[in-house]
Amino acid sequence: MASGGAVFEAGVTLGSSRVEGTLSVDLEAGSVGWYPLGARQGDAIGLHDDDDSDSGSCGGCLTWEGAPSLPLEIRGGDLVGASPCPSDAKTYPSFKVFYFVEEVSKRRGGRSRRRLKVTDEFLCTNTGLCEECVDKIRECAGHARSRKGVKVVVNPVSGAGRGLRAARELLGPCLEASGAKHDVTVTREPGEAKTIAASIDIDAYDTLVVVGGDGTMHEALQGLCGRPDADRRAADLAFAVVPTGSGNGFAASIGALDAETAAWGIFRNARRPLDVCSVVQDPWNGADRKFMFLTLTFGFISDLDLDTESLRFLGQARFTLGAVYQMLAGRTTDARVAYVSSGEVSEGEGGGGLGLRFVGGIASSQGGSLKDPPPPWRVLDQEKFQLFVLSNVPCMSMGDRVAPTQDPSSGSLSMVTTGRNGRLKNIAMFDAVEDGTTADCDIISYQDVAAFAVEPLSDRFQFSLDGERIPTRTLYGEIHRGLGRFLTCL
Ligand SMILES: Nc1ncnc2c1ncn2[C@@H]1O[C@H](COP(=O)(O)OP(=O)(O)OP(=O)(O)O)[C@@H](O)[C@H]1O
Numbered sequence: 368m369a370s371g372g373a374v375f376e377a378g379v380t381l382g383s384s385r386v387e388g389t390l391s392v393d394l395e396a397g398s399v400g401w402y403p404l405g406a407r408q409g410d411a412i413g414l415h416d417d418d419d420s421d422s423g424s425c426g427g428c429l430t431w432e433g434a435p436s437l438p439l440e441i442r443g444g445d446l447v448g449a450s451p452c453p454s455d456a457k458t459y460p461s462f463k464v465f466y467f468v469e470e471v472s473k474r475r476g477g478r479s480r481r482r483l484k485v486t487d488e489f490l491c492t493n494t495g496l497c498e499e500c501v502d503k504i505r506e507c508a509g510h511a512r513s514r515k516g517v518k519v520v521v522n523p524v525s526g527a528g529r530g531l532r533a534a535r536e537l538l539g540p541c542l543e544a545s546g547a548k549h550d551v552t553v554t555r556e557p558g559e560a561k562t563i564a565a566s567i568d569i570d571a572y573d574t575l576v577v578v579g580g581d582g583t584m585h586e587a588l589q590g591l592c593g594r595p596d597a598d599r600r601a602a603d604l605a606f607a608v609v610p611t612g613s614g615n616g617f618a619a620s621i622g623a624l625d626a627e628t629a630a631w632g633i634f635r636n637a638r639r640p641l642d643v644c645s646v647v648q649d650p651w652n653g654a655d656r657k658f659m660f661l662t663l664t665f666g667f668i669s670d671l672d673l674d675t676e677s678l679r680f681l682g683q684a685r686f687t688l689g690a691v692y693q694m695l696a697g698r699t700t701d702a703r704v705a706y707v708s709s710g711e712v713s714e715g716e717g718g719g720g721l722g723l724r725f726v727g728g729i730a731s732s733q734g735g736s737l738k739d740p741p742p743p744w745r746v747l748d749q750e751k752f753q754l755f756v757l758s759n760v761p762c763m764s765m766g767d768r769v770a771p772t773q774d775p776s777s778g779s780l781s782m783v784t785t786g787r788n789g790r791l792k793n794i795a796m797f798d799a800v801e802d803g804t805t806a807d808c809d810i811i812s813y814q815d816v817a818a819f820a821v822e823p824l825s826d827r828f829q830f831s832l833d834g835e836r837i838p839t840r841t842l843y844g845e846i847h848r849g850l851g852r853f854l855t856c857l
Pocket residue numbers: 522523524525526554555556557558579580581582583584586611612613614615616679834
């Protein structure tokens with residue numbers, strides 16, 4: 368036992384018998400183990416069952432229904448904490464330990480997911496010992512010590528009630544077990560996530576968990592980045608998302624592939640810088656500013672997204688339906704696009720808060736015209752687009768990787784475009800976007816940009832900003848490197 372640890376006596380019930388054992392808590396490694404009396408770490412033990420003399424004797428470990436293998440060893444970093452179980456005068460005081468295990472999915476390129484495990488009850492001889500065990504395990508997990516509060520915002524309509532279930536059955540019990548200070552709000556109407564983020568006490572909370580989709584996260588970002596102290600304080604509050612929306616592009620991009628994996632990310636607490644873009648349509652009006660963390664699209668993607676909004680109940684399938692329709696329609700959308708290449712921003716630049724260095728230049732020149740913008744702006748040599756995606760993240764949804772190498776902390780955006788294509792080329796483009804092989808698809812062009820401006824030229828034109836519709840007017844945007852923070856699961 369390393370220094371700073373503790374060993375407790377705590378039995379478990381296996382079928383009808385009680386097995387005495389010791390629970391050892393290693394504060395240095397942040398790990399917890401339980402070993403039956405007489406066994407040492409790594410020992411094999413067997414359980415003899417009267418009904419079936421062979422069962423239970425697995426040669427390497429002992430398992431019981433719904434519980435992990437014994438001896439139980441939980442690695443530091445996977446430990447969430449412990450919660451006392453309800454008990455009465457007839458039963459021993461007891462507690463359960465919460466932790467995560469890794470599961471490598473056979474689908475989606477073997478991406479790693481996490482599963483929450485909760486042990487069976489550890490029985491203690493008295494209440495004082497039970498409380499001591501719980502406190503020590505929580506101390507060992509370190510969540511209450513290493514962070515301020517965790518604010519959870521739940522969209523109850525997201526994913527047909529999956530958000531509420533995830534909050535009640537997964538996040539709530541885990542947060543209790545961790546001992547971390549937390550607070551849950553279930554939104555009552557659209558826009559509430561924005562109000563919460565706009566007024567949250569950043570001295571008291573360092574994590575904002577959104578249980579919902581990209582729409583709820585977008586709202587919360589507007590609230591946080593719209594605060595007067597945003598350029599100094601936005602990075603003090605990290606976003607985490609438990610994906611229950613229909614697209615979940617941000618969750619897909621940061622490895623939060625499902626609710627349990629996302630919950631693991633919250634307790635792992637690995638903070639990364641989040642680039643955020645300002646987007647303005649009336650650059651002379653400060654109140655007009657919106658904030659983007661995902662994508663700006665028009666043409667194929669915005670049409671398939673916005674035109675299928677009434678089909679949200681289909682989940683991810685609505686995007687497939689929309690894509691098939693758009694591929695067959697084969698429409699192009701006309702726009703004038705100007706940009707500042709990310710090469711214009713030298714290494715170490717950025718992090719300058721919410722200043723609009725490039726947008727300020729173009730906006731004050733010739734009334735904001737994109738025809739002949741001042742340097743370092745350039746005009747894209749193309750006005751007809753089928754695909755136009757400006758992306759801060761690799762994925763627009765759980766089912767694609769439109770910009771596979773894009774990093775939300777890089778200080779630049781991927782501008783992914785195609786011109787007019789035949790239907791066969793459209794299918795190839797769609798496959799490449801789904802598989803993350805866009806770099807090998809010769810009809811798709813890439814640019815790394817730090818600022819952008821788009822002037823709509825078609826009659827039928829819709830912008831989608833992080834999946835939300837915004838007015839069809841010339842817009843200007845610029846990236847703010849590392850303005851925010853997020854908790855990564857990668
Ligand atoms: N209590 C509520 N009642 C009705 N609508 C709500 C409520 N709370 C939030 N909303 C709205 O629900 C909308 C959809 O939220 P959600 O986060 O699930 O986004 P989504 O667009 O479905 O997800 P994705 O972008 O990942 O597909 C948000 O725009 C939000 O304003």
